[in-house]
Amino acid sequence: MRAVVQHRYGGPETLSLAEVEAPVPADDEVLIRVHAVAVSKGDALVMRGTPRAVRLAFGLRRPKRQILGRDVAGEVASVGARVTRFRVGDAVYAESDQGGYAEFVAVQERFVARRPATVDAVHAAAVPVSGTTALQGLRLAGIGPGAHLLVNGASGGVGGFVVQLAKAMGAEVTGVCSTAKAEHVRAIGADHIVDYTREDFTAGAARYDAIFDLVADHPLGRVRRALAPRGTLVLSSGTGGAVFGPFGRIIRASVMSVFVSQRLRPLAATRNGDDLAELARRIDAGEIVPFVDEVFPLERAAEAVARLESGEVRGKVVIEV
Template sequence: MRAVVRSRYGGPEVLAFAEVDAPSPEADEVLIRVEAVAVSMGDVLVLHGEPRVGRLAFGLGLPKHPVIGRDVAGIVEAVGPGATRFRVGDAVIAEADQGGFAELVAVPERFVARRPTSVDAVHAAAMVVSGTTALQAMRLAGVGPRQHVLVNGASGGVGGFAVQLAKAMGAEVTGVCRGSKAQHVLALGADHVVDYESDDFTASAGRYDVILDLVADHPLGRTRRALRRGGTLVLSSGRGGRVLGPIGRIAAASVASPFVPQRLRTLAARRSGDDLAELARRVDAGEVRAVVDAVFPLDRAAEAVARLESGEVRGKVVIAV
């Protein structure tokens, strides 16, 4: 099968188009013929092998997984003998462990859901990791009607879904982004936009019930001051040092949480077919939508990754297979 592979850590330049052996589904897996795969910041981090502590799982010297990619939409090609929820020909979405930048990928069926009927494969792939991460963040924060929610990083993949989900849950939403992306964030449903280049959301003390911090561009104490008493700060950012990444910020939040008048929570997003199914229902109900910034063919996957790394993206970058 055709796939995009890498033999070492690095940027888009390490990706190469190649023919590789097709996977076979294990007992509890479904084999998916990939129609589209979205590019996430998680893929970028895995590609670079950062933070370095992550190489304990992904390979110390060289990457264990030559093919990256997690956000998959496609058609079930085959099912393992223990897989019972899907049949050959079903249109599905799935979060793979790795391997999505290819024509075929095998995924445990518990991380697979039926595709929304109202969107094509490209837009379905764009909702997988970003959408479920945002959904889990809203759930962790307990977002509900009449709350004021701030999303720091509202123009990105996760942030865009968080804005929409918070609105669907009845909240008033403020999105933080670059000024050039303000109209994009407003179009997603935000009530207010803060241009981080000219304004500082932490200057408004005690204003927000929930802050979802996807950027980590302010000290923890300053970010927390923007919360009302009893409010919730959800930290979900891959930023930090090249060695430990966000571990220091997560540790600081865990230590401080019992001693401050707000809840400090860290989100470790997990794969969940049930969450994918809920997200698909919300897409079909018109509550949320995936915004696709650009689409590239599989043999131009390196360009797709470079586009995401540019910082100019509004929504998601997707590879059509």
């Protein structure tokens, strides 16, 4: 099969198209013929091997796994002997840990769900990682009718789903973004906009029941000033120091949370087929819409990752296979 591979850490220039052996599904796996795969910030971090601590898991000197990509959408090509919920030809989507920048990928049945019926594969691929991160984070925050939520990083892949899901849950939503992306964030449902190029949400008078922080561009103490006395801060950002990335901030928040009335909660989103099924239901019900910024063919995967890293993206960048 064709796949985009990487033999060393670095920028998009390290990615190249190659012929590799197609995976064979295990007894509990579904082999998906990939029609589209989304590009995520996690892909870019793994590609560069940053922060350095990630190399303990992904390879100290060079990547152990040479194919990037977690968000896949396509159709079932074959199934393992113990698979019962899917048949060849089913339209599905999934979060893979085997590398989705390829024509085929094998995924355990429990992490696969039927694709939303109302969107194509390109838009379905925009959902898994970002959508489940948003859904699990909002549950952690306890968002419900009447809650006032601030989303720091509202224009990105995860942020867009947070805004839409929170609105569907009955919350009042404030989105933090740049001037150029304000209309997009308002269009996807935000009630209020904070333009970070003009104002600092931590310096204002507003206090929020929950803050979903996808950027980590303010010290924890300042973020807490914008949080209600018993509010919840959800921490979900891959940024931080060059060696340990966000882990220092996560440790500080976990320790601090013991001594304050506010809940400071790091989010470690996990793969979940049931969550994908819920997101598909919500998409088909019109509650949320996957937004795609730009689509690239597989042979231009390096350009797709560079586009994501540009910081100019609204929604998701997707590779069509």
